[in-house]
Amino acid sequence: MSTENAYEALAEAHDDARWAFGTSFDDPLAGVDTTVPSGVDGDDLHAYCLMLGDDALIASHRLQEWCTNAPELEDEVALANIALDLLGQARLLLARAGERGEDYHAFFRDEQEFRNVRLVEPAGGDFGYLIAWLLVFTSWRLALLQRLESSRDPVLAAVAAKGVKEMTYHRDYAARWAVRLGDGTEYSHDRMRAGFEAVWPLVDELFTPHPIERRMAEHGVGVDPATVRAEFDDVLARVLDAATLELPEIPALAGVSGKTGRHGVHTEAMGYLLAELQSIARAHPEAIW
Amino acid sequence: MVTALADARAVAETVTDPELPMLTLADLGVLRDVSEVDDRVVVSITPTYTGCPAMEVMRADLDRALRDAGYRNVEIRTVLHPPWSTDWITDAGKRKLAEAGIAPPGVAPARAGGPVPLTLGPSVHRVRCPRCGSPDTEEISRFSATACKALRRCRACQEPFEQFKEI
Known part of the structure; x- marks a missing residue:
């Protein structure tokens, strides 16, 4: 019963003149039980979902920037697929983050309202940096999601169970490139080392728990990121060893009065990123997506 | 009713x-x-x-x-849980995939609890070429035109093909 053209089917389902942007974003949690688990503070749960959702949204945006810019077609496709999986996680998590819904959270919050770690913010452009960045991000997030599979929140547990399967492929992709480049030519080795050195100042922040993350962990809903450091270190050590690279020794980038991404304090890159990410939605606030 | x-x-x-x-x-x-x-x-x-x-x-x-x-x-x-697995594709579905030139998935990797193992080497499982049937195929990329497929090449008939990857 499918129509010839996928867009016709969508246009039929949305008989609305404002529908103009090529896809329809219904509530991704339609028909999913979204009751907050007993004993859990709803505001805390929403804030926690924003943190995890913003990490995925901003990382996905940076990966999308590689579309038409990757060195090989296969990598272009791989990066776009990884970006799409993360965007899917972001949609579910931002929908879970409160009544106002995913579009509001993605497009109509200001910079200081975003709760992503600063790691996901810097502009890319260098393939060595991209691979180091992706390995760090996926190793950290995969370890978090694997623990979130047993979350008391059914939505978080479901997003995690799905995400673990997908991110296993993402991490392997980054790890195998890191080994190929690190254990490649002298030139590729240097580029890969420079990538890890550039990314390293934002690594410690990943394992510094925000009070909301601690509370969510105490309630069996979230994960204290400090608890995944050992697993992360083990994965990175194994990849770097195979890549004939050393673990960088570069101090962490300090926050502002101890505040970092999880508090809404971001790097300079974040403002530019949001300006692009949000521009169309803000120019057409009545549009239906 | x-x-x-x-x-x-x-x-x-x-x-x-x-x-x-x-x-x-x-x-x-x-x-x-x-x-x-x-x-x-x-x-x-x-x-x-x-x-x-x-x-x-x-x-x-x-x-x-x-x-x-x-x-x-x-x-x-x-329905988000349990997450979809390629193991849920029916035998008829797998046959139709192969007929369309897409290698059907093998058995999805079973995972015990605990950290997800890292795979640094190439994937070892054998995938038969959907065109000539040869088992002598290699992975080109684990990602393809859609999220659910990987890209492979047959060393016997030289044709590239897609494989529904196990998840």
Whole structure:
């Protein structure tokens, strides 16, 4: 019963003149039980979902920037697929983050309202940096999601169970490139080392728990990121060893009065990123997506 | 009512996947349940991948198919848990994939609890070329034109092909 053209089917389902942007974003949690688990503070749960959702949204945006810019077609496709999986996680998590819904959270919050770690913010452009960045991000997030599979929140547990399967492929992709480049030519080795050195100042922040993350962990809903450091270190050590690279020794980038991404304090890159990410939605606030 | 329920299920089972039109949503294991609650049809589907953009089209196709069959009160629900696995693709679905030149998935990797193992080497499992049947194939990329497929090449007949990757 499918129509010839996928867009016709969508246009039929949305008989609305404002529908103009090529896809329809219904509530991704339609028909999913979204009751907050007993004993859990709803505001805390929403804030926690924003943190995890913003990490995925901003990382996905940076990966999308590689579309038409990757060195090989296969990598272009791989990066776009990884970006799409993360965007899917972001949609579910931002929908879970409160009544106002995913579009509001993605497009109509200001910079200081975003709760992503600063790691996901810097502009890319260098393939060595991209691979180091992706390995760090996926190793950290995969370890978090694997623990979130047993979350008391059914939505978080479901997003995690799905995400673990997908991110296993993402991490392997980054790890195998890191080994190929690190254990490649002298030139590729240097580029890969420079990538890890550039990314390293934002690594410690990943394992510094925000009070909301601690509370969510105490309630069996979230994960204290400090608890995944050992697993992360083990994965990175194994990849770097195979890549004939050393673990960088570069101090962490300090926050502002101890505040970092999880508090809404971001790097300079974040403002530019949001300006692009949000521009169309803000120019057409009545549009239906 | 029992007859009507069977009909609704039969109608839902005719709806095909927008990206893989040779397969129905039932073949793919995406169609989880069809039931009638208080005089309306409730269809439950599960996404193959979290970000799968085909979900909206699947919902619209199911909705229209059931309305065309005379059901006026149709609800399409998303089921997130348990997560979809390629193990849910039916034998008929796997056969149709192979006939369309897409190597069907093997058994999805079982995972015990604890940290997810890292794989630094190439994938070791054998995949047969859907064109010439040779087992002498190699992986080109674990990602392909859609999230669910990997790209491979047959060393016997030299043809590239897609494989539905195990998840």
